[in-house]
Amino acid sequence: MTKARPLEGIVIRFNQKGQLIQKIQHDSVEHEQHYNKNVALYRHPLFISENNNEDVVVSDSDRAVVVTNRGGKHRFNYTGILPGSDFHPQGICTDALSHILVCDNQTVQMLDKDGQFLSHLLIRPSGIFSPQSLSYDVNTHRLWVGTCFNNTLCVYSYIKKKGAKTTPVVMNWQSEIKIGNKEKPVNMNLFLPNLMLPSKLLRSFTVTIDKGGNHIFFVAPAKVWISDENMIFLTNTKGEIIHNINDLCNNLSNGVHTVNSDRELIYIDKNHNINKVSMDRKETTTFVGTTGSTWKPQCVYWSPLNRDLLVGMYSEITEYTGKGKIIRYNQTGQITQQIPQGDRELELYTKPRYITENINENIIVSDYSLWSGAVVVTERGGHHRFSYTGHPPESGILPKGICTDTLSNIIVCDTRSKTVQLIDRDGQFLTHLLTESLEMGTPQCLSYDFNNHCLYVAYNEMVCVYKYAPKQDFTDVHAH
Template structure:
């Protein structure tokens, strides 16, 4: 549903609409409301704040009386009637209601249900969807840890098996050594006996051939006797008794993978707590709902956009980019390299000449310094609060065209181009390169002309890419989340910013389809804040500390401030 800047409905009055006359169905400013209530003809009319207005009953002709409009509801038949129908006999005695009142109740119910869907059911279900993705990553990590534990158990068991094997082999070696020692001793016994027999054999030979027979009857001869063969024992050979184990026993040794004896918890869905109070996130969204400390019943997307004020920027010929600094001071740039800072009253504080073009080439750091890209020299310069300009980062062969300083951690995101290629480079606060984002997980180029860049409250990098005609969003790890290509047939994204509710606001500068599109942090289209029917030419954007949206245009130096949150 397109949103718009409301003006008073009184003829020739162009002031902001704040009130509504329900009987007249007329928008009123504060002055016209007073005149309306002072007029004798309308002093009894119900005049309410615009947001509490009753919708006007659409004109619809009666089926039975085509020249009359339906304006009454038969409660018992639940059908709309014209004033003539109530006299028909089928409705005689039936209770009748003002159709406009019932229509207002139905519209109020629809608004309430839309609000519940937009501000509770959709964010909650999308949060649970994100939670499931995180659970997938957790499961993968858990299973990797389990697999590593199984391998560690197996390695430990292998080491133990190797140790036991070594001990048993050593035991076998000792048994072998003992047996061989015994056999060697037995072998020595028979060697000594053999030597004895050979000596005895020689003596018998000597007695056989002697001449003196008396020697054969001597005591020495009588003592010659063959000693019996020594007895030895045969070795008892050891046997190997195989171990008794099977696959199940080994499996037990290696542990097991089991689910704990616990009933799984249902995913916790935060109670709606009356969606009509319009609870909104003012901080980060977490798994399983919203952090209690981040819930404030203060801000939500308004049903209409209110023009707060306008101001003219000195020193530029149009407004292509806006950077919000400390104490409400703002920086503005045009397409000719003019970079101007103004104070709270819109007075020019300083002006410098740069090589920037029609891109988001400047940003304010957490410290309050301005940093801006120098495409010609391929560097990023810093302007400190004492107005000194220093060279901060060199980008090498890559031409820096857009830049954003993170409000989360102070990192610096730079959109760059080189030889028809493009990428986003992340630097830390010290200017050291820490990340390169160029392709998605399938190797496709993510960017072509990243000429505006910002960061969402959850750390997503949101890039306005003119050539791709899309807003390209990646998470802080560089993984592609989604690409938003607008609501019309052609989408030429320019300035882009994000607010504290996670909304992404982008300018569509295509002629004939000029608009301010607002999407949520998951890429879901929410609404058109402004449309081409309101004669805007949006280009540069920023949200200030009071949640007001500053919109600069590419045909004028006028910046319009809108309130779009309530």
């Protein structure tokens, strides 16, 4: 059997008359990265550009940005911020400062001309989510960013001319754009002065869950509402089922229920109505009825801060793509806010799966579709604050259950890394509260007990209760 020939790429230079004048295929000299000068530089060139110093810059399917000088001599390969990182370069260009800009998963990264990572220019940019193509306008110093998923093109400004000089200086355009030097390591002691780490397992109980727990919501005293693919049920901390409801919306892996300040259950049923169950569980009423709209509720959260109901909505565009939004209802079921608002607002969400609210009234959404996952945070008014896509940002995240604690930290389950991650209110990664456990499985959803400062985490058929912060004198705004 003939052995398959490895995939190999080539860069060809033509003059203005269409005549071939150069081929760049193999390194011109041997060095530490290429022990044989016949080793190919490229596997499958995807995008190509040229820097101000005449370097040829290529994003290659072999998960690298490959840079040679004009003569074809290999200068460096950039394979991501960290060794072994999941780097998938797409669109690439250079700017007036000779920076190299490259799309990777949900980010646009900035490198210097020698391949040193400088910053993330964009992290899951609104309206684009997963950048794939780039172009830099040398006249206006604007960056054009596009994606094929929703046919959107956005224009950003991040550098400008200083006075009469032609040399641009770096400036911020919006909160998503972060310009700086090398990333500095985080001193954990600065962020976690009051946390007890690692998390301490207090107790666990087994429940009968069909195909894994989808959502969990703590109800004092020591009771939790848990949903699986088919039903929602109330259980105590011994795993004994007290009550169950069978007409749950069969949305796998969504936060389809919440509990209001009167300890009434609110959930999305199979007909996409949002229902309310009385505290004694004897009466069920429709809080928000379906209107036949293409927008369908996916997740709900009752805000104890202002007694509003936050609902994550989704509208399918194609089989693989869609768009999301957040709607706020008052206590009478009337719409008081939509995020984003207006036709000119860029989309913030692809498919909201879970939703919660922080003590500072930030709205926090666990959002992901088949191709884009992030924790999306806005202010109460709907202004986008940040999108968290994992640690580091290009590592990617598949977020599920989400909640906040008394220190305004955000806690999220990541099914990709099988961890529970802790980030601060501004999106700074703090630590992994929980890492993969062979005994427990993959964390699916969670809920925080503000009275006892405990974290309830649901796995496949088990709920575990953890302690990670000592009890302190907090103002318990979340108490029911």
